[in-house]
Amino acid sequence: MFPTPIQKTSRSWQITYQALLPLALIMWLLPLIAVMLFSIKPDSDFTQGNYWGIPGDIRFLENYGRVFFESDMPRYLFNSLLITIPTVIGTIALSCMTGFALGIYRFNGNLLIFFMFIAGNFVPFQILMVPVRDLTIDMNLYDTKTGLVLFHIAFQTGFCTLFMRNFIRALPFPLIEAARVEGVAEWRIFWYVVLPLMKPAIAALAVLIFTFIWNDYFWAIVLTQGPDSQPVTAGITSFNAQYRAAYHLMSAGSIVAALPPVLMFFLMQRHFIAGLTLGAVK
Template sequence: MYPRPIPETAKGARFTYGAFVWVILLLWLAPLFAIFLTSARTAEDIAAGNLWGIPTEIGLVDNYIGVFQLTPMTSYYWNSILMTVPSVILVLALSTLAGFVLSKYRFPGNMLLFGIFIGGNFLPAQIMMIPVRNLMVNLGVYDTVWALVIFHVAFQTGFATLFMRNFIAALPRELFEAARAEGCSPMQILVHVVFPLVRPALAALAILTFTFIWNDYFWAVVLTISDSVKPVTAGLASLRGQYYSAWNLLSAATVIVAIPPVVLFFFMQRHFVSGLTMGAVKG
């Protein structure tokens, strides 16, 4: 099932594998390097066609300051924060509650309900575009941050419930039996037994959910029109002009948009890794 490790004696195979990894890594990093390099160029340098060479003049500071002075990036950033933070908190709360009930309580329709939770993850986003838009219009929240919050909470909770249910189901049954014997209510069991044990899983899920929601572009375009409510992903697209695009500012804005998920991952990296591997090894 898993690939066998390459023996130390197979020098040629180990060299080929290492070279292949470096080639793939360079191909993956090349666009990122190009974006960062473009964010350090001046508009004149780009107009001259110097896209991959050493910048003739460094405009790094001016470009990154100009993103906030010459574009509505501050508003886009604030909209993304207003959309992402409440969505992540609600998804974590709802998925933990649902995962706890679906994993530790047996009732008629348990698996059917669980299937409904995860069924939406298999639907292409495009077929839900018109119904979701019409629903937001009927609710009176179309072209507001709340439209994005409602959708992302509803859509991400399915995957998050699957994630949390599997972690909670792996917890020792004896812990729950001992808590019930002590007279704990289901809510007390959830707070005092489940929460402390699934913190790594919650951290991993928080990073994944934050990244999914922060980087979403499709629904940001479908559910918002006004620049005053657009998140950063839709805002980046609006920075392109009809006849002229300031690629140095656009590249600098792209780097700025990518910072929060990267910082969050490195800040919570230990919890993320332990959360993904939690329960993978028994004994």
Template sequence: MFPTPIEKRSLPFNISYRVAVWIALILWLLPLIAVLLTSARSTADLNAGNYWGIPSQWMLVQNYEQVFTQTPMLRYLLNSIIITVPAVIGAVSLSTLAGYSLAKFKFRGRMGLFAAFIAGNFVPFQILMIPVRDLTIHMGLYDTASGLILFHIAFQTGFCTLFMRNFIVGLPDELIEAARVEGVSEWKIFRHIVLPLVRPALAALAVLIFTFVWNDYFWALVLVQSDDVRPITAGIAALKGQWMASWQLISAGSIVAALPPVMLFFAMQRHFIAGLTLGATKG
């Protein structure tokens, strides 16, 4: 019924498994290593065609310094923070409230409403490009941080509600009913009973949504056109000129853009893993 642990498999299987893991790891890290090496190359090195070898001249400090002094990278980074943090807080807050309502309240049309949240996740976002862009223009939200924040909250809430409802539905109904019998208000039940119990799930969801919103490129390209609002994903693409591209600066900017989600994951790793495995075992 359950897969055999790797330690109990045959010696040839163990050896082939460990070799395959290292091969997969190297293949996965190879593009990242190439970007990291490119961020330390000089322009002469790139013009000479040295794309994969060891840089003949290490320009690591100089390239990263130029990214922040000669490009609007700091502005892009700040824009991403301004957009991502409120979007994560809004989506997680609304979805936790909606998930609690759908999981613990009995009302007409509950399953239909839950199905609507699920169905929204299956709509291809590319077909919404023109309607969403026109809507933001008519509402005066085009090329604004508020427009991107509201958009991400609206589009992430469906997945977040599905995520949180499935966790909250597993909480014992007897615990909530006992609090209601004692006269505790629904808001206090939600705040003092439900939230502490689903804290690992909240942490896992926050990391996921932060990564989704931070790495978004499509909507940042569709709904934003000025450097004052452009997040870092679209800002890196803007570093490429019409006639030439400073690939060492683009690579350095890409490394800078990847650091916040990675740092957040390692900071929340314990809660993230606990949230994903919550309810996986019984007893």
């Protein structure tokens, strides 16, 4: 039923596994390696067709310096922070409260409300492009960071509620009953009893949502335009001219844009893994 651990297989298969694993890893990382290679190449390599060869010259400081000091990349990065951080805070706050209500209380329509929260996850987001754009225009939120934050909160709350509700239902219910017997108010039960137990789930969800929102490109180009409100994923395209693309600067900008979520994951790695695996074994 389950695959045999590699340690219990034959010696020949273990050697084959150890030989194929680095090759599979290199193939998986090949696009990232290509982007890193492009980011240090001079512009002349691309005009001469030297896409995959050895760089004619190493322009690491020049390319990354132009990204930081001769473009709007710092503003795009700041916009991404102003969009991502409030979205993560708002989404987790709402999902914690809705997850508590749907996971703890038993009332008519509980499952119906829960299904309504997660139903949006099954709708292809491309078909929402026109109505969402028209809605932001009608509300004077088009091409604003506030409009993008509100949309992301609304769109991500469904998945986060599913995550939090299932996590809370796995918590020991006698703790809540004991607090009620002692006369503790419901909001105090949520704040002092349930919320501390949800820290691993909150950490895991924060990493996931931060990565989702930071790497979003589709809604960034649908709901915003220009450096005043666009996040970094959409701002990278500003290195494209009318007749040619500055691939070396786009690659350098892509590496810079990828650093915050990678740093976020490594800082929260222990809590992220604990939140995903908590309750997986008894």
